[in-house]
Amino acid sequence: MTAPKTLYDKIWDAHVITEDDDGTSLLYIDRHLVHEVTSPQAFEGLRDAGRKVHAPDKTIAVPDHNVPTTLDRAGGIISNEESRIQLEALDKNARDFGVHYYPVDDVRQGIVHIVGPEQGWTLPGMTVVCGDSHTATHGAFGALAHGIGTSEVEHVLATQTLIQQKSKNMKVEITGKLRPGVTAKDVTLAVIGATGTAGGTGYVIEYCGQVIRDMSMEGRMTVCNMAIEGGARAGLIAPDETTFEYVKGRPHAPKGAEWEMALEWWKTLFTDDDAHFDKVLVLKGEDIAPVVTWGTSPEDVLPITASVPAPEDFEGGKVDAAARSLEYMGLTAGTKLTDIPINTVFIGSCTNGRIEDLRAVAEIVKGKKVADGVRALIVPGSGLVRAQAEEEGLGEIFTEAGFEWRLAGCSMCLAMNDDQLAPGDRSASTSNRNFEGRQGKGGRTHLVSPVMAAAAAITGHLTDVREML
Amino acid sequence: MEKFEKITGVAAPMPLINIDTDMIIPKLFLKTIKRSGLGVHLFDEMRYNDDGSEKPDFVLNQPAYRNAEIIVAGDNFGCGSSREHAPWAIKDFGVKCVISTSFADIFFNNCFKNGILPIVLPQEQVDLLMKDAEKGANARMTVDLEAQEITTSDGEVVKFDVDAFKKQCLLEGLDDIGLTLKKADSIASYETMSASARPWV
Numbered sequence: 023m024t025a026p027k028t029l030y031d032k033i034w035d036a037h038v039i040t041e042d043d044d045g046t047s048l049l050y051i052d053r054h055l056v057h058e059v060t061s062p063q064a065f066e067g068l069r070d071a072g073r074k075v076h077a078p079d080k081t082i083a084v085p086d087h088n089v090p091t092t093l094d095r096a097g098g099i100i101s102n103e104e105s106r107i108q109l110e111a112l113d114k115n116a117r118d119f120g121v122h123y124y125p126v127d128d129v130r131q132g133i134v135h136i137v138g139p140e141q142g143w144t145l146p147g148m149t150v151v152c153g154d155s156h157t158a159t160h161g162a163f164g165a166l167a168h169g170i171g172t173s174e175v176e177h178v179l180a181t182q183t184l185i186q187q188k189s190k191n192m193k194v195e196i197t198g199k200l201r202p203g204v205t206a207k208d209v210t211l212a213v214i215g216a217t218g219t220a221g222g223t224g225y226v227i228e229y230c231g232q233v234i235r236d237m238s239m240e241g242r243m244t245v246c247n248m249a250i251e252g253g254a255r256a257g258l259i260a261p262d263e264t265t266f267e268y269v270k271g272r273p274h275a276p277k278g279a280e281w282e283m284a285l286e287w288w289k290t291l292f293t294d295d296d297a298h299f300d301k302v303l304v305l306k307g308e309d310i311a312p313v314v315t316w317g318t319s320p321e322d323v324l325p326i327t328a329s330v331p332a333p334e335d336f337e338g339g340k341v342d343a344a345a346r347s348l349e350y351m352g353l354t355a356g357t358k359l360t361d362i363p364i365n366t367v368f369i370g371s372c373t374n375g376r377i378e379d380l381r382a383v384a385e386i387v388k389g390k391k392v393a394d395g396v397r398a399l400i401v402p403g404s405g406l407v408r409a410q411a412e413e414e415g416l417g418e419i420f421t422e423a424g425f426e427w428r429l430a431g432c433s434m435c436l437a438m439n440d441d442q443l444a445p446g447d448r449s450a451s452t453s454n455r456n457f458e459g460r461q462g463k464g465g466r467t468h469l470v471s472p473v474m475a476a477a478a479a480i481t482g483h484l485t486d487v488r489e490m491l
Numbered sequence: 492m493e494k495f496e497k498i499t500g501v502a503a504p505m506p507l508i509n510i511d512t513d514m515i516i517p518k519l520f521l522k523t524i525k526r527s528g529l530g531v532h533l534f535d536e537m538r539y540n541d542d543g544s545e546k547p548d549f550v551l552n553q554p555a556y557r558n559a560e561i562i563v564a565g566d567n568f569g570c571g572s573s574r575e576h577a578p579w580a581i582k583d584f585g586v587k588c589v590i591s592t593s594f595a596d597i598f599f600n601n602c603f604k605n606g607i608l609p610i611v612l613p614q615e616q617v618d619l620l621m622k623d624a625e626k627g628a629n630a631r632m633t634v635d636l637e638a639q640e641i642t643t644s645d646g647e648v649v650k651f652d653v654d655a656f657k658k659q660c661l662l663e664g665l666d667d668i669g670l671t672l673k674k675a676d677s678i679a680s681y682e683t684m685s686a687s688a689r690p691w692v
């Protein structure tokens with residue numbers, strides 16, 4: 023009998039090409055996603071060395087970070103010269119090297135981590151990489167997915183492989199059920215709050231438990247998306263009927279006999295009983311409240327009912343870090359989180375830019391108005407998400423409530439485009455990073471779930487969404 | 492890739508924990524399509540005022556540390572994004588070695604691909620090196636990769652671990668792609684096997 027394996031072990035083993043004595047392995051990569059920011063130097067490297075893309079059929083390129091999301095972008099208006107150069111570089115590279123490509127004017131364009139699953143490129147049991155840390159998102163399908171640097175992008179382009187050391191196994195189990203108003207975003211933030219941003223370093227996390235089983239694919243993607251914020255190399259969720267249902271019929275999912283063959287294998291992708299985990303965290307679903315971040319690290323998580331902490335509440339290096347965070351965030355210890363006014367709301371990103379997120383937001387804001395003085399953006403994760411939302415009448419609800427209803431892209435998640443916070447602006451954001459300057463120099467970010475962001479947009483301050491249900 | 496053998500230089504102390512990639516190189520500078528020229532923007536927001544003038548308090552603006560080749564940093568250095576612009580900026584500035592108790596995974600890997608040596612040490616030893624770094628420009632530290640040893644300005648020796656394969660690549664300045672292409676046959680037979688076992692991939 024072979025030793026019991028974790029889901030991670032199984033996917034890893036299925037992709038090892040060669041392994042050296044010290045464990046350094048050459049891993050085969052099934053899908054390589056490419057965007058405009060981390061790829062130009064890699065393609066340049068290929069050209070310089072006279073190399074080709076090894077498997078253009080397994081390589082998918084889509085621009086997202088720099089693209090404007092305003093409705094007039096169809097006219098090709100890209101105000102920033104450097105952004106334009108980067109987008110043009112991707113366009114040229116994608117065409118020259120013959121990879122699958124969704125240009126800005128294609129309705130399927132969107133954030134790379136939303137487009138991959140939507141088009142059926144991401145499938146259970148695959149290895150998926152992208153020059154982007156939030157590649158972890160694809161782990162929701164039971165795919166081993168992680169971010170890589172540009173040198174590795176070049177390596178994958180040239181060889182369709184990656185040189186890797188295996189990580190350790192960590193299990194994060196969320197038992198029971200979530201209470202009303204609590205979402206996948208709160209779960210993933212609560213986990214980071216519990217482990218810290220370095221708690222997952224060196225590990226691949228498998229999320230499991232009843233709460234995860236009950237979650238939609240959208241929710242699971244939200245959870246895995248932020249595995250990287252906990253320091254993990256990747257997040258994983260074992261595929262099940264929910265996964266197969268989502269994948270079936272997608273443009274690049276297998277069909278007919280191949281579908282049956284795939285399904286047979288996918289059903290073996292789970293962690294065996296008694297498999298070994300090097301680290302385990304268990305949280306009760308019932309204990310998780312809607313959460314919000316107060317500082318400049320995703321681990322700075324508190325339930326919305328709490329107050330801003332003081333540096334003295336922490337230990338070690340965190341005391342100074344907290345003091346610095348509070349100063350940057352312009353917050354005073356002891357202030358109730360619900361008393362913090364915001365002037366910007368950003369709903370979107372690869373964490374929360376999917377159709378289910380938008381539906382949840384529409385439920386909260388329907389028939390209401392965005393508070394005076396608040397600028398509120400809703401940016402769908404892809405052109406298809408936008409089209410679906412339009413079809414369901416969500417777009418109208420958003421515009422009537424006073425939201426700016428945009429085209430697909432990363433937008434204010436990282437402010438490489440025109441959507442940015444100004445110094446001192448304070449935002450409730452559904453994105454994944456609250457680092458200093460992340461959403462614009464001097465901008466202050468509070469990470470929240472889509473419904474919490476919607477609630478803040480209506481009241482003009484951080485709000486416990488449960489009061490609006 | 493440039494070889495890394497042994498360096499002797501000034502170490503800059505940066506005790507702040509969780510120094511993230513947005514601090515190392517703000518996204519503003521990710522729009523380049525080149526690898527070089529990012530050094531002037533390293534730690535941009537900590538290093539410069541809005542008008543472009545230098546913040547005199549920031550460590551790399553202090554005369555003693557302007558030519559630092561080593562950084563001794565707080566826990567979890569390089570967390571955040573996968574942007575290789577972070578190690579490119581560090582390298583372009585002239586830093587070839589970063590020492591901390593822990594590094595974010597992707598950043599750690601990216602360093603090796605760019606001839607930078609990230610060294611993980613226990614807290615106590617990082618504290619010791621931090622103290623040494625605080626002494627300024629006359630306190631030069633030596634990092635010897637071959638021997639896996641750091642020697643402080645007082646002659647104290649700290650041993651460190653490094654992955655054997657990564658060490659070899661740094662010492663010889665080896666290009667990963669070239670190495671992997673030598674295994675083209677193994678890759679091809681994997682692809683043949685996989686095409687029949689998992690034809691939908």
Ligand code: SF4
Binds near residue numbers: 435
């Ligand atoms: S939405 Fe944000 S986190 Fe996601 S890929 Fe874009 S910039 Fe990165």
